[in-house]
Amino acid sequence: xxxxxxYRGVWVFAERKDSQVIKGSLELxxxxxxxxxxxxxxxxxxxxxxxxxxxxxxxxxxxxDVVYVAENPIFERYTTSPYHRILCDLIRENKPEIxxxxxxDIGMDLAPRAACELKTGLSAHCVDLKVDKxxxxxxxxxxxxxxxxxxxxxxxxxxxxxxPGITSSPRRDDSRxxxxxxxxxxxxxxxxxxxxxxxxxxxxxxKIEEADVIVxxxxxxxxMGLAEELASVLGGVLGATQPIxxxxxxxxxxxxxxxxxxxxxxxxxxCGISGAGQHIVGMQNSGTIVAxxxxxxxxxxxxxxxxxxxxxxxxxxxxxxxxxx
Amino acid sequence: MNIVVCVKQVPQEIRINKxxxxxxxxxxxxxxxxxxxxxxxLAITLKGKHGGKITLVSMGPQDVENTLTHGxxxxxxxxxxxxxxxxxxxxxxxxAFALATVIKKLGDVQLVLCGKxxxxxxxxxxxxxxxxxxxxxxxTYIVDLVIEGGKIRAKRQLKDEYETVEAGLPALxxxxxxxxxxxxxxxxxxxxxxxxxxxxxxxxxxxxKEDEVGIQGSPTRIIKVxxxxxxxxxxxxxxxxxxxxxxxxxxxxxxxxA
Ligand SMILES: Cc1cc2nc3c(=O)[nH]c(=O)nc-3n(C[C@H](O)[C@H](O)[C@H](O)COP(=O)(O)OP(=O)(O)OC[C@H]3O[C@@H](n4cnc5c(N)ncnc54)[C@H](O)[C@@H]3O)c2cc1C
Ligand SMILES: Nc1ncnc2c1ncn2[C@@H]1O[C@H](COP(=O)(O)O)[C@@H](O)[C@H]1O
Numbered sequence: 001x002x003x004x005x006x007y008r009g010v011w012v013f014a015e016r017k018d019s020q021v022i023k024g025s026l027e028l029x030x031x032x033x034x035x036x037x038x039x040x041x042x043x044x045x046x047x048x049x050x051x052x053x054x055x056x057x058x059x060x061x062x063x064x065d066v067v068y069v070a071e072n073p074i075f076e077r078y079t080t081s082p083y084h085r086i087l088c089d090l091i092r093e094n095k096p097e098i099x100x101x102x103x104x105d106i107g108m109d110l111a112p113r114a115a116c117e118l119k120t121g122l123s124a125h126c127v128d129l130k131v132d133k134x135x136x137x138x139x140x141x142x143x144x145x146x147x148x149x150x151x152x153x154x155x156x157x158x159x160x161x162x163x164p165g166i167t168s169s170p171r172r173d174d175s176r177x178x179x180x181x182x183x184x185x186x187x188x189x190x191x192x193x194x195x196x197x198x199x200x201x202x203x204x205x206x207k208i209e210e211a212d213v214i215v216x217x218x219x220x221x222x223x224m225g226l227a228e229e230l231a232s233v234l235g236g237v238l239g240a241t242q243p244i245x246x247x248x249x250x251x252x253x254x255x256x257x258x259x260x261x262x263x264x265x266x267x268x269x270x271c272g273i274s275g276a277g278q279h280i281v282g283m284q285n286s287g288t289i290v291a292x293x294x295x296x297x298x299x300x301x302x303x304x305x306x307x308x309x310x311x312x313x314x315x316x317x318x319x320x321x322x323x324x325x
Numbered sequence: 326m327n328i329v330v331c332v333k334q335v336p337q338e339i340r341i342n343k344x345x346x347x348x349x350x351x352x353x354x355x356x357x358x359x360x361x362x363x364x365x366x367l368a369i370t371l372k373g374k375h376g377g378k379i380t381l382v383s384m385g386p387q388d389v390e391n392t393l394t395h396g397x398x399x400x401x402x403x404x405x406x407x408x409x410x411x412x413x414x415x416x417x418x419x420x421a422f423a424l425a426t427v428i429k430k431l432g433d434v435q436l437v438l439c440g441k442x443x444x445x446x447x448x449x450x451x452x453x454x455x456x457x458x459x460x461x462x463x464x465t466y467i468v469d470l471v472i473e474g475g476k477i478r479a480k481r482q483l484k485d486e487y488e489t490v491e492a493g494l495p496a497l498x499x500x501x502x503x504x505x506x507x508x509x510x511x512x513x514x515x516x517x518x519x520x521x522x523x524x525x526x527x528x529x530x531x532x533x534k535e536d537e538v539g540i541q542g543s544p545t546r547i548i549k550v551x552x553x554x555x556x557x558x559x560x561x562x563x564x565x566x567x568x569x570x571x572x573x574x575x576x577x578x579x580x581x582x583a
Contacts, residue, residue, distance in 0.1 A: 079490075080453075080463055105483045109465045112450035116418060116457040121544030124448040139548075145445075150549040191462040195478070196489040213582070234583055246503075267582040277553065278447075284556060288582055290573065291559075302555040306576070308562050308569055318570035323583055 004136075007097040007156040010036040012064075013087065014047045015078075015106055016055060024102035024164030026062055031129055031167055032100055033063040035138070038131050039097070042066055046090060048083060050076040060178035063170045070183040074190065077197075078106045080113060081190045086183060088117050096157050098138050100129075103161035103258075111161050121153030125258055126162045127281050143258065143277025146299055163281050165262030204251035211237040214265045216256060216283065219243050220272020220293060224250070226316045227271055233323045239263065241279050257282035271312045275300030292316075326377035326472070326494075328368045329428050330401065330438045331455065332361045334385050334392040335445040355392050360440030360502040362399075367470065367500060368438055369400040369508075375472060377435075378402045382427050384412060384420055390523055397518035398510030405431070409527040411535050416543035417446075421454030423538055426531045428459060436477075437497040441466055452499035464490060464498045 012032045014025040029045065036043035042065040047056060049071065056067040070086050087110065091099060099114075101107035103125050115122035127148070128141040138158040140151040153159070208214060213236025217227045224238075231238050238254060245255040256263055258278040268286035273279060275291070275298055283289070284303045291304035292312045301307045308315055334355040357365075368379045381396045383389050384407040393404040407423050415423065428434055437459070439452035449465075456463035468487070469480040472494070481488045482501050510518070528538055535541055562569040577583035 105466065108449045109453060109463070112417065112448075112453040113457045113463065115450075116421065116454040119418070119544070121416065121418065122450060123545060124450060144547075144550055147550050148553050149547045150551075151545050152548055153544050154546070155544040191492060192464065193491045194488060195491055198487050200485055200487060267577065280553065288577070288580060289557070299553060301559045301561075302553055303557060304559045305557050306562060306573055307559045308573070310566065310569070314566055315570065318566045319574065322567075322570040322574040 004097075004154075004156045007095045009041045009094070009096040009098075010039065010043050011091070011094075011096040011099045011157070012043065012045045013099065013101045013107065013110070014045045014059060015102060015104060016047070016049055016052075019053055019055065021055060021058060021062075022102070022104070023169060024104055024107075024162075026169035027164060027167045028100050028102060028162060029059070029063045030170040031162065032098075033170060035098060035129065035131055036065070038133060039136060041097070044068060044094070044096065046070070046087060048075040048086060056180045058172075060180075061172045061174045061176050063176070064178050066179045066181060068181050068183050070185060072185075072187060074187060077194055078109075079190045079192045079194065080109055081192065082188065083110055084113050084117070085188065086185055087114050089185070090183065091118060091157060097136060099157045099159045101159070101161045102164050104164065107161050111159060115159050118157065118159075120155040120157055120159055121151075122159040122161070123151040123153070124161050125281075126160045127166050127277070129160065129162065143281065146274070146276050148277060163258060165285070166281060202251070202253050204253050206237050206254070208237050208239050208254055208256070209261050209263050211263075211265050213237070213267045213269075214239040214256075214263060214283075214286070215269045215271060216240060216273060217244050217250065217271055218273030220274075221312045223313060226313065230269070230316050230320055233320055234267070236265070236267070241273055241276075270300050270304070271316065273300050274298050275303065326371065326375040326435045327431075327433055328371060328377060328379050328436045328438065329431065329434050330361065330364045330368050330379060330381050330396070331424055331440075331451070332365070332381050332383045332393065332396055333358045333440070333443050334383065334389045335443055355388060357392055357395055358440050358443045358445075360442065360500055362396075362507040363502055363504050364438040364440055364500040365396050365399050365401060366505045366507040370505070371436070371470070371472065372400075380405060380431060380434075382424055383407070384415070384423050390525070393523055394515065394518050395510065397521045397523070398514040399508055400514075401521075403521055404523040406523060406525050407527075407531065408525050409538075411528050411541075412533075412538045414540035414543065415538060416545045417448050417450035417454060418544060419538050419542035421451050421458060422542065423528075423531070423533060424451070425455045425458030426533060427526065428455070430531060435494045436472075437461075437495070439497065439499045441499045441501050449499070452497060456497040459495070459497065462492045462496045464492060464496060466501050467498045468501050468504045470498060
């Protein structure tokens with residue numbers, strides 16, 4: 001038997017905040033369920049924390065076949081080494097063929113270190129996962145500059161971090177049955193001690209992820225006032241690409257994309273935005289998308305419903321005029 | 326206190342060859358990855374307080390040497406460049422292995438600084454993976470760091486919170502972009518940098534075997550690069566600006582979006 005054939009099953013590392021599974025983890029359950037069904041194997045979830053209550057059952061209702069639960073006060077808040085230890089030991093023992101993480105602060109801290117210990121491949125910020133059934137190979141699709149790349153791993157398990165917001169949460173079905181496994185472990189003190197946690201104070205408190213209309217500004221727009229006026233006429237808010245927030249033209253909390261926020265407004269107007277993969281993952285699920293760009297070939301048009309090839313500094317005033325008229 | 330800063334050279338401008346799907350490197354200047362510059366600046370501050378030596382470590386082609394000069398001119402003491410054809414095509418695991426091997430060979434290193442992510446590949450993997458190879462704690466996404474009584478106290482920037490943690494030394498931290506203002510070297514600094522050492526090591530110097538580095542040592546493979554497919558039918562609006570904007574606004578109004 002080839003070594004890779006000893007590996008079977010799809011695993012998801014679940015994160016929770018207080019007593020709730022985070023949305024990104026539910027999305028992983030949805031993706032993981034699809035992959036497990038295609039490969040005809042179980043979907044297992046690893047859940048760590050303290051006083052986890054009924055979260056394990058909830059994970060089963062959302063699609064897990066097996067939930068591995070590691071419960072202890074030292075897991076209350078994430079630190080690298082205790083989480084890393086449990087995860088790697090369980091993977092070595094159970095040999096899953098695929099292990100998925102969300103590309104959150106925790107996922108991005110844990111997954112690379114685990115992949116390193118397990119001497120296996122890891123792809124980052126995947127926006128889609130497919131499977132080549134014959135070779136049981138996970139096709140990991142990630143942004144690659146302004147293109148996409150498909151990455152594969154020959155070693156096992158195949159590990160990937162997945163961008164939150166690329167799919168929807170699975171339906172909850174409380175008639176689903178599954179198994180909860182309590183993980184046995186020896187407690188070792190972590191090498192890092194948390195001494196203080198403080199909430200971020202945002203000066204700009206606009207919650208762009210809750211807005212119905214977003215006017216998004218890219219490097220092609222020089223006059224922020226125009227975008228503000230358009231947003232105000234539409235009753236919307238301003239969003240931005242990374243170069244705009246990095247230049248300090250808008251607050252970082254308005255950045256949309258892989259590093260920024262995932263948004264799904266009813267209307268998204270992209271003003272002078274090229275449409276890099278890292279931006280698109282943050283806005284592609286919006287209701288109606290309008291793109292204004294001087295470059296007819298700009299990739300943003302591929303995710304838009306309406307395209308206007310033209311200079312934003314001229315198009316926006318005309319739109320404001322038509323909206324008022 | 327001896328500090329290593331891992332520095333990657335990235336293209337100043339990221340452009341893609343649309344037909345080949347590969348990064349255009351020709352004629353584009355290589356620069357230090359932005360947050361790696363913040364890491365160098367932080368190292369200089371720490372050296373000012375605690376003394377010691379700053380070593381820049383990089384893996385990449387020959388011309389990275391010029392980029393490293395910038396870091397030396399900022400104030401690092403020496404640089405090591407891992408430069409070998411067998412190291413080409415490395416993924417993050419193979420990169421981290423080579424860099425960790427250099428750090429072990431240097432010996433007596435108390436602190437390793439990496440950037441949070443690179444501007445060209447941006448995986449955020451290399452820092453934690455080096456930490457694992459060295460068997461030391463990792464503190465990711467730091468915005469502030471002090472060393473007191475042989476211990477690190479660092480502030481991490483998370484999505485909604487700041488988390489302050491303590492760890493012993495040696496340790497590895499990854500630094501967020503923009504946490505400080507990286508100094509601009511003067512002509513005199515650059516002249517001074519030309520007198521500092523840049524050691525060029527090949528795989529053999531480090532005792533690295535061919536199957537541990539480069540493409541062979543990389544478990545991940547890119548099998549396809551493609552333009553994202555159109556997800557929607559894009560209606561291109563044509564005509565005069567007034568016609569375009571009126572027709573768009575009409576459509577938006579009929580969908581109750583405006
Ligand atoms: C690890 C990593 C993470 C990243 N995360 C994010 C993220 O979360 N969010 C994000 O947005 N980016 C992110 N980026 C950056 C991303 O790759 C792009 O660089 C960025 O999205 C480009 O922003 P832009 O479209 O505003 O600028 P550009 O790419 O420079 O595009 C400007 C566009 O404006 C058009 N234009 C110019 N003049 C006019 C005019 N007068 N009228 C109309 N159009 C005009 C041009 O044709 C061009 O298409 C990330 C990059 C990396 C490496
Ligand atoms: N080839 C390299 N040489 C030196 N340091 C690197 C290299 N690649 C990555 N790094 C370091 O690892 C960090 C994260 O890189 P990445 O995992 O590519 O996002 C960078 O900011 C650098 O500090």
